[in-house]
Amino acid sequence: MWTRNLVEEAVRPKWKAADHRTKLPLCTNSTPRPGLISYTFGSKTLRCPAANRPLEKVGIGPFRWEERVLLRASGYHGRHEEASPVRPRIVTVVRPCGKHNLRKISLLLNRRAVQTFELLMADVSEALGFPCWHSGRVRRLFSPAGQEIHSLSDFFRSGNAFLAFGISRPSISDVQATLQELYPDSPGYCDNLLRLWERILRPKAAKTDSGFHDDVPQDESSLNVALKLVTNQPPANNLQSFQAQVRQNDRGRRERQKGEWDNREDKRANQSQTKEEKSIDKKKEPVYCQSCRGAGPPIPPIVNKKSTKLEKPNHENKAQDNRMKNSSQIKKTEAVNLKNNPNPLQNKVSILGPQAEIPREQDMPKVEMVEQKDLWEELPPDGMQVSLEEIHRCYDIGSVVGDGNFAVVYECRVRGFTQTFAMKVVDKAKLHGRGHMIQNEIALLRSLAHSRLVRLLRSHHTDKHVYLLMELVAGGDLFDAIAKYGKFSEPCAARMIQDISQALEYIHNKSIAHRDIKPENLLVQWHSNGNINLKLADFGLAMVVTEPVFTVCGTPTYVAPEILAETGYGVAVDVWAMGVILFVLLSGFPPFRSPERNQEELFHLIQKGEVHFLSPYWDHISEGAKVLVRALLEVNPTVRLTASQTLQNSWLVHAVAQSDHEEAKNSSNINKKGTIQEHRKHGEWENQPKPDKTAEIDQVTQIDRNTENITDKYRETNMDQKNMQSLERPSQVKEISKNGHLLKATVLVQKAPE
Numbered sequence: 099m100w101t102r103n104l105v106e107e108a109v110r111p112k113w114k115a116a117d118h119r120t121k122l123p124l125c126t127n128s129t130p131r132p133g134l135i136s137y138t139f140g141s142k143t144l145r146c147p148a149a150n151r152p153l154e155k156v157g158i159g160p161f162r163w164e165e166r167v168l169l170r171a172s173g174y175h176g177r178h179e180e181a182s183p184v185r186p187r188i189v190t191v192v193r194p195c196g197k198h199n200l201r202k203i204s205l206l207l208n209r210r211a212v213q214t215f216e217l218l219m220a221d222v223s224e225a226l227g228f229p230c231w232h233s234g235r236v237r238r239l240f241s242p243a244g245q246e247i248h249s250l251s252d253f254f255r256s257g258n259a260f261l262a263f264g265i266s267r268p269s270i271s272d273v274q275a276t277l278q279e280l281y282p283d284s285p286g287y288c289d290n291l292l293r294l295w296e297r298i299l300r301p302k303a304a305k306t307d308s309g310f311h312d313d314v315p316q317d318e319s320s321l322n323v324a325l326k327l328v329t330n331q332p333p334a335n336n337l338q339s340f341q342a343q344v345r346q347n348d349r350g351r352r353e354r355q356k357g358e359w360d361n362r363e364d365k366r367a368n369q370s371q372t373k374e375e376k377s378i379d380k381k382k383e384p385v386y387c388q389s390c391r392g393a394g395p396p397i398p399p400i401v402n403k404k405s406t407k408l409e410k411p412n413h414e415n416k417a418q419d420n421r422m423k424n425s426s427q428i429k430k431t432e433a434v435n436l437k438n439n440p441n442p443l444q445n446k447v448s449i450l451g452p453q454a455e456i457p458r459e460q461d462m463p464k465v466e467m468v469e470q471k472d473l474w475e476e477l478p479p480d481g482m483q484v485s486l487e488e489i490h491r492c493y494d495i496g497s498v499v500g501d502g503n504f505a506v507v508y509e510c511r512v513r514g515f516t517q518t519f520a521m522k523v524v525d526k527a528k529l530h531g532r533g534h535m536i537q538n539e540i541a542l543l544r545s546l547a548h549s550r551l552v553r554l555l556r557s558h559h560t561d562k563h564v565y566l567l568m569e570l571v572a573g574g575d576l577f578d579a580i581a582k583y584g585k586f587s588e589p590c591a592a593r594m595i596q597d598i599s600q601a602l603e604y605i606h607n608k609s610i611a612h613r614d615i616k617p618e619n620l621l622v623q624w625h626s627n628g629n630i631n632l633k634l635a636d637f638g639l640a641m642v643v644t645e646p647v648f649t650v651c652g653t654p655t656y657v658a659p660e661i662l663a664e665t666g667y668g669v670a671v672d673v674w675a676m677g678v679i680l681f682v683l684l685s686g687f688p689p690f691r692s693p694e695r696n697q698e699e700l701f702h703l704i705q706k707g708e709v710h711f712l713s714p715y716w717d718h719i720s721e722g723a724k725v726l727v728r729a730l731l732e733v734n735p736t737v738r739l740t741a742s743q744t745l746q747n748s749w750l751v752h753a754v755a756q757s758d759h760e761e762a763k764n765s766s767n768i769n770k771k772g773t774i775q776e777h778r779k780h781g782e783w784e785n786q787p788k789p790d791k792t793a794e795i796d797q798v799t800q801i802d803r804n805t806e807n808i809t810d811k812y813r814e815t816n817m818d819q820k821n822m823q824s825l826e827r828p829s830q831v832k833e834i835s836k837n838g839h840l841l842k843a844t845v846l847v848q849k850a851p852e
């Protein structure tokens with residue numbers, strides 16, 4: 099049945115283009131020639147080599163004959179050599195999703211229709227039922243033999259079967275089930291492959307450096323995950339398995355250094371919460387509302403000093419003791435700070451170090467400085483090459499809080515201390531000769547200090563990874579917020595634009611252009627009154643601009659026209675991107691869109707710079723907001739507003755004042771209502787009408803997470819586009835069920851090459 103569907107789908111576009119819904123009868127005929135079986139579909143006949151097994155049971159991998167036959171029959175064959183990586187072919191992808199659950203899809207792919215590897219991954223993920231915003235989306239593809247697929251050429255040169263995984267580390271049983279699904283009739287072959295996988299998944303590779311990470315729950319949106327972090331509900335399972343890996347690698351070390359976090363997690367894992375803990379957890383329960391929790395550090399866990407102390411050998415006990423003392427000192431200071439200063443983040447800032455390395459500016463929040471020499475003395479010096487063991491010795495790396503093209507960002511603690519930081523782990527292998535980007539990011543971040551920028555505290559590197567210890571901004575990124583809420587009220591959008599403008603004003607005054615301003619790089623800080631602030635992150639593309647720059651880079655949706663025109667650009671490109679963000683915040687979709695995701699068309703629209711305020715989405719939005727959008731999306735960079743001018747824009751000033759007013763009102767509402775949940779109902783986010791999903795908006799795909807920068811790709815894309823114009827985008831997702839598993843047959847329908 100399964101194969102029959104593949105056959106049908108492969109054949110239908112060519113033979114039955116007129117009526118896709120007609121079911122094609124499948125029947126086997128007598129063998130016309132020795133070694134061939136013929137299959138009939140309606141009036142058409144397919145001839146296949148007579149294998150020992152009937153067509154329905156033919157698998158992929160070791161027995162691949164059916165593919166050639168299908169392609170020949172489907173009419174794609176003539177143009178391509180069988181061995182050519184550009185020939186269209188059917189591939190099967192299986193993704194394990196939780197216990198005893200597999201998803202399987204088959205895709206008919208044409209190399210020339212797939213523009214980028216990122217798009218291919220997005221399409222595969224979507225076909226498997228994980229859209230690009232989903233935390234369980236496909237992040238990694240492997241061949242059955244365990245080789246990771248990194249590029250389109252890898253993909254098209256590999257076989258016809260792939261294993262897909264999210265960010266979590268697959269278990270050997272997942273892999274086994276997946277291989278069995280791929281090769282149900284070849285247990286011996288599966289066993290051989292499994293042996294290869296066992297080597298890959300051995301404990302040594304199970305450290306952070308393996309590139310696998312513990313996943314966030316797949317049924318939750320990233321924002322919910324962020325919410326969990328904010329509410330200080332430690333993701334026990336994730337942490338546990340991470341710690342299990344560390345334990346496997348170095349048991350002795352764990353015995354000595356097992357910190358309070360471990361104790362807490364282990365306790366949770368054993369489900370033996372003491373009454374005391376339960377009551378504490380209960381107390382924390384109301385703190386479910388991220389908006390009311392604020393972005394401050396999670397409530398410090400209870401320190402079980404006794405147990406930690408008992409386990410330690412002499413000299414290390416001392417160091418640990420010092421740290422423990424220090425940590426309780428910090429907690430005391432935190433408590434005092436919390437009393438004096440209601441903004442928990444500011445308290446957190448006060449306890450971040452090393453103070454000497456971060457230049458402080460007038461505009462940094464004025465906070466009480468706490469001596470924390472011990473913490474920083476325990477850590478390897480900034481910028482130093484260290485071993486992976488050293489990283490694990492110093493840092494307790496927890497669950498994933500975000501990821502990008504090059505890096506995964508984890509929640510992290512310095513062992514023995516309670517504060518939570520973010521650890522950005524950059525995979526050097528993914529940089530592909532762009533190592534200077536990360537060097538650049540580190541150098542620039544070290545020189546910057548502003549409340550609207552994410553702070554870098556330490557950097558280390560191992561052979562394979564770069565580790566950046568940063569301030570944790572626990573509310574997720576703006577992209578997640580937009581994906582969740584659709585759009586925002588004018589006061590709320592104005593506040594966010596004010597934050598971005600402040601960050602830009604600061605870096606532009608230092609002649610630094612960020613060059614990759616987009617929602618994914620703006621981190622969200624929640625406040626107890628329901629408002630949010632943004633912090634700018636990811637300085638990978640930032641540079642000091644002293645004269646016009648010509649490098650084409652950025653992210654398509656947000657790229658400024660002067661970058662595309664290659665006439666030389668400066669810091670004004672960031673203001674353009676801010677204009678795009680303002681448009682998105684107010685309407686829920688970007689100002690320049692190509693329904694076909696055709697970059698050439700998109701770039702053409704950007705260069706034209708015509709902004710249309712589509713009805714009904716913009717009908718209720720004030721003229722002042724539209725004026726600002728137009729002034730930011732001004733094609734001529736010399737006429738475009740600057741960040742400082744944006745801060746003085748009358749609509750912005752007025753809307754921010756209104757936001758302050760609403761904030762005060764909300765605060766009094768909270769006081770009156772008492773509970774955080776009630777407050778949420780009154781938050782301005784939820785009062786917002788979400789954009790209707792009309793055909794027009796659907797067509798333009800509201801806003802995509804931009805995983806792809808256009809560095810070096812612009813020219814390539816321009817060339818490729820010409821070849822691609824005649825090809826259509828993927829369509830069709832078909833669900834079939836087999837052996838209780840959900841199967842999805844996705845067919846990328848393309849015009850056959852002429």
Ligand SMILES: Nc1ncnc2c1ncn2[C@@H]1O[C@H](COP(=O)(O)OP(=O)(O)OP(=O)(O)O)[C@@H](O)[C@H]1O
Pocket residue numbers: 499500501502503504505506507520522552568569570571572574575618619621635636638805
């Ligand atoms: N300090 C932080 N605190 C919390 N989350 C963070 C922090 N820094 C980054 N993140 C999260 O991690 C994600 C990836 O981080 P970042 O953008 O720095 O990675 P990248 O690989 O350099 O990205 P890109 O693909 O844009 O080059 C961000 O979108 C954000 O959600």
